[in-house]
Amino acid sequence: MQLYNTLSSKERAALIEKAGKERLTLSFYKYHHIKNTRIFRNHLFINWNELDVLGRIYIASEGINGQLSVPAENFEKFKTHLDSVDFLENVRLNIAVEQDNMSFLKLKVKVRNKIVADGLDDDTFDVTDKGTHVNAETFNELIEDENTILVDMRNHYESEIGHFKNAITPDVDTFRESLPIIEDDLKEHKEDKKLVMYCTGGIRCEKASAYFKHKGFKDVYQLEGGIIEYTRQVKANDLENKFIGKNFVFDDRRAEKISEEVIASCHICGNPCDTHTNCANEACHILFIQCEECAERLDRCCSDACKEVNALPYEEQKALRKGKVIENNVFKKGRLKEKTNTSPE
Structure with missing residues (x-):
């Protein structure tokens, strides 16, 4: 079978x-x-x-x-x-x-051990004691409240190309990293502020809301269905769209356009761009944002060094990769300066 x-x-x-x-x-x-x-x-x-x-x-x-x-x-x-x-x-x-x-x-x-890698011990708190689910209309009202703190539960490369206005966007590579950082940053507001969270489809907020309630946050909310369902409801009910840019998705599309604004920049030249790609050099394969001009100049690689490697015959590339582990890297905000030979000639 x-x-x-x-x-x-x-x-x-x-x-x-x-x-x-x-x-x-x-x-x-x-x-x-x-x-x-x-x-x-x-x-x-x-x-x-x-x-x-x-x-x-x-x-x-x-x-x-x-x-x-x-x-x-x-x-x-x-x-x-x-x-x-x-x-x-x-x-x-x-x-x-x-x-x-x-x-x-x-x-x-x-x-898998978990459906989302959260790094939490589920036996230490009630994962069913979740935050209040809200629809798009209520969400829009909540985030206009001065007593609300809005938090993006996604990773930096997701929020870099699109997020809700005035949202806190943790500069993290993984969901598990964000939980202790958010708790520490907002510890003074556990009782006097409304904690409102959102993510792509709702799954990360489902666990995070229970975790933050366990950690003492009194008023916790999550966007039902995440950005995807929010967008559907905004269109269906003619609501104001408070999301700017693109929604990053984990498939070959890379992103969905939610609004016309381009809020990110090419990691090579700095021009407005919100298109993610992976470096064509298989020994690198880093995820980054690249405009069409830089993609053409660098043969869809992230640097001149990677372009040179990618131009080698396949067997030579394979030999260079032998014994090396390709890390699941992503461009971090401000990490561009660490790259060399990336500026246009």
Whole structure:
């Protein structure tokens, strides 16, 4: 029985293009105690593979977190299967703001220790004692209140290209880093301020709100469905959009445009730009923001040094990479000066 991918990303992309059919990109999550994660993982893979579902799904004893792409013609069948799983019946599905048939090219269903790497010991606090969920309209009202502190629970490379007005945007690489930093920075306001949080689809706030309540914050709120659902409600209900820029997403689209403002800059030349890419040099592969002019000049690499390596024959590149571990690096704000030979000639 097939329980793994048999096609490469390139082969899958060719099939999708040849089929010429629309696909829907969506995400969902659910915290729930899953007893046998391996059996559940196999069950999902078998059923979703038959429906041509592609994406990245994490399963842990604490629940499920999925970002995926479904053929539009199979959406109802997919939804029926979701509803057949007791704890996923009528689960909220965050439909992407901008659709792309190539957002995912493989079906990956993986068993993990956590559905989000938060670094928390869940036995030390009540993870079900969450903050108050609010819709877009109430969220807009809350963040205009002078007694509200608005916190972005995402990483710096996400908030760099888009965030809510007046939000605190922690300069962190990971979600787990942000929790103690936010707690320490806001410790003087545990009782006199409203703590309002948001993230991409809601999953990080779900755990963070319970954590901060455990840490003594009295008035905790979270944006229901995150930025994705907020955008849908703003459009559907003709509300004021208080998000500026793009919403970073963890698939091949990289981001969804929420407003017309470009609030970030190219990490090479400093010109306005909010397009993330990975360095074409596989030995680097760093995530950074690059405008088209710099991409053309550097062959989509992050520096002249990487451009030189990327121009070498494949076997020479492979030899240079041998024995070296490629770190999951991201550009940190202000880290540009540490790069050399990146300025236009």
